[in-house]
Amino acid sequence: MxxxxxxxxxxxxxxxxxxxxxxxxxxxxxxxxxxxxxxxxxxxxxxxxxxxxxxxxxxxxxxxxRRMRVWDAAGGGELDFNADDLGRExxxxxxxxxxxxxxxxxxxxxxxxxxxxxxxxxxxxxxxxxxxxxxxxxxxxxxxxxxxxxxxxxxxxxxxxxxxxxxHDYGQRGLVAYVGTEQPHEDTAWQRFLPTGPLAFLPCADGRSSIVWTLPDAEAERLLAADEAGFRRELTRAFDARLGEVVSVSARAAFPLxxxxxxxxxxxxxxxxxxxxxxxxxxxxxxxxxxxxxxxxxxxxxxxxxxxxxxxxxxxxxxxxxxxxxxxxxxxxxxxxxxxxxSNDALLPTLVRGPLLGLVGRAGPLGRFFARRAGGI
Incomplete structure (x- = not known):
């Protein structure tokens, strides 16, 4: 572009x-x-x-x-900010x-x-x-x-x-697809950090979400080959069912990172x-x-x-x-x-990741700083 x-x-x-x-x-x-x-x-x-x-x-x-929600699979805290915090639509x-x-x-x-x-x-x-x-x-x-x-x-x-x-090759791939969920996406960009890599749900105009799921190469290959029902079950679990069950999925593709x-x-x-x-x-x-x-x-x-x-x-x-x-x-x-x-399951990072996200989320000025940096505002 x-x-x-x-x-x-x-x-x-x-x-x-x-x-x-x-x-x-x-x-x-x-x-x-x-x-x-x-x-x-x-x-x-x-x-x-x-x-x-x-x-x-x-x-x-x-x-x-209009909103972003970020959390870690190990729990402990969540980063949540929205357009109103920045005075934007x-x-x-x-x-x-x-x-x-x-x-x-x-x-x-x-x-x-x-x-x-x-x-x-x-x-x-x-x-x-x-x-x-x-x-x-x-x-x-x-x-x-x-x-x-x-x-x-x-x-x-x-x-x-x-x-x-x-x-630098990450040894990871980004698996992409469009998915439908039981609950609406709420005009929210969602991201969950998993030990294998981050999983993002991005809200689309037709009510579906676009997913970008970062996975190790071998795991990406396995999920590309999985049948639709099995893929939907694994994706629902990986996303912690934040939008209910994943009920539909488009064609899938993956690209090296x-x-x-x-x-x-x-x-x-x-x-x-x-x-x-x-x-x-x-x-x-x-x-x-x-x-x-x-x-x-x-x-x-x-x-x-x-x-x-x-x-x-x-x-x-x-x-x-x-x-x-x-x-x-x-x-x-x-x-x-x-x-x-x-993107790892080592003990120390696992213990501090969630609380760190929670701290950023509770510190209003810090959260707004990250939101502005991401948006070029």
Whole structure:
């Protein structure tokens, strides 16, 4: 999503933009919900609203969540906060990946300063002191002040400019599905910490919940293969039946979890955004939010410089890189620490986890701090 979001933002701010994409995204269809969903934060909602993409997203299918409840399987306390505590209508929205991509792609079509080259692919990058040139498979040569690599965790841009990455495989998978429950989801994002990993229930517009269940690889394989009745029973038990019995389940899928951090975001006039720069554990649902904040910070930079200035001057990109690497690295290792602390059955962590959540929940200012950080407020 970082690519089309950055392209539309730059075009709306008076810059000339080319967007290179190997394949046009398949059109979103309401009848086939995407299993990948995000807890979309208010600051990024405001960004997409300014790009003309949020209204089409919300009118199609975006569900607000107004409350978050977090607890540990060992008991001892619970973290519970809601939008009223922050003086807001909602904490954020649950949105499907495919819907976000579809509406951003449509926003690209409406932007006159934006040229889409699709299907096409990057083959080489050439740089000098004043410009960068993207050499494409079609033979096109695109010369610009700045090249953004927004091409995902397996970034070709990152590889071409030789920016190394630090990878850590968690040995876990995120199992995803839509489920129906006996009781309504209450517009609440629920998360229970289990020794095997966190289990999240996210409220969706059709009354179902989207689950993200972090599991060891072997356990994820077992539950993917389980029959529906058996899966529903195990999920109900894992979720402590907070919404009653799980009564229905969609198709299931699972994806490997890893932390991947580029050791640099900038090489000359090339900059990385989104998953090309950082991939984090999904337990807080913040991966997409961090990526769009990369774009928002770049937008602030080129707005300060102006359409005629050199947005990719080394000192400017260096400042942006310091800011974004600091925030993203802190977030990645914070999620890593939370996952390690809660996803084990060692005696000491088990004894203190629940009371710690309870303490944060009872300390109003501290709870509000965590809620604001998660929501970008």
């Amino acid at each position: 970082g690519g089309p979001a950055a392209a539309v933002a730059a075009g709306r701010d008076g810059l000339r933009v080319a967007l290179v994409e190997a394949h046009a995204p398949p059109p979103w269809g309401a009848a086939q919900p995407d299993l990948r969903v995000y807890a979309f934060a208010p600051d990024n909602q405001a960004l997409l609203d300014d790009l003309g993409a949020w209204a089409p997203i919300r009118s199609a299918r975006a569900h607000p969540y 909602q904490l954020g929205h649950i949105v499907e990946h495919a819907l976000l991509v579809d509406r951003l792609w449509a926003a690209c079509e409406r932007q006159p300063n934006l040229q889409r080259l699709c299907p096409d692919q990057l083959q080489a990058i050439e740089q000098d002191a004043d410009s960068v040139t993207a050499v494409l498979a079609s033979g096109h040569r695109l010369r610009a002040k700045l090249l953004l690599g927004a091409d995902g965790a397996a970034s070709a841009v990152r590889g071409l400019v030789g920016l190394p990455v630090d990878r 890893r932390r991947q951090l580029a050791k640099g975001y900038v090489s000359g006039r090339v900059a990385l955004v989104g998953d090309a720069a950082h991939a984090v554990h999904p337990l807080a649902g913040q991966g997409v939010n961090l990526g769009l904040r990369d774009v928002a910070a770049l937008r602030a930079l080129w707005r300060r410089v102006g359409a005629s200035g050199d947005v990719a001057a080394p000192h400017r990109l260096a400042r942006w890189e310091r800011e974004r690497r600091s925030e993203n690295t802190l977030a990645a290792y914070s999620f890593d620490a939370i996952n390690r602390f809660f």
